[in-house]
Amino acid sequence: MTNAFDPRLLDLARDFREALRLGVYMFRRLDPEGELTAAQLSLLSMISDGGLRVGDIAKNLGIKVPSATEQIIKLERAGLVNRQPDPHDSRAVQVITTQAGLAAVESANHRRNAMVAELLQSLDADEIEQLAAALPVITKINSSFQNESDRSKTNVTPAG
DSSP states (O other): OOOOOOHHHHHHHHHHHHHHHHHHHHHHHSOTTSSSOHHHHHHHHHHTTSOBOHHHHHHHHTSOHHHHHHHHHHHHHTTSEEEEEETTEEEEEEEEEOHHHHHHHHHHHHHHHHHHHHHHTTSOHHHHHHHHHHHHHHHHHHHHHHHHHHHHHHOOOOOO
């Protein structure tokens, strides 16, 4: 079944995706002097509020499990993450951030926020207000996507 969308929504979706894609490229290049790669910082940030399984980390980063495992091993060797038993499944492990990992995320975020603030200085007052007004909408879109993703994990279709 094909969903029929208002053509304006399809155009907006295209433009929104393109803006996000270019934004991701910008953020990946923000801190070339930092000790962590963008992928490593993204992984650390993702798990800083609690542990995640390697498969979930890979899915969230849009990479394969072996690539996620490689990043985790590098971060583990640097003392930034640990693996621990998953409290919900004794057969699985979660990757958690160490205190050093949390400090690395905080430091990188501080540097990157300062760099973005410098970029935002080129905006006029109206543009800053427009950006501020757009953030709750972007947060709502992100939450909707996350909620849908969480629902799809819990909706198991019986075999048959």
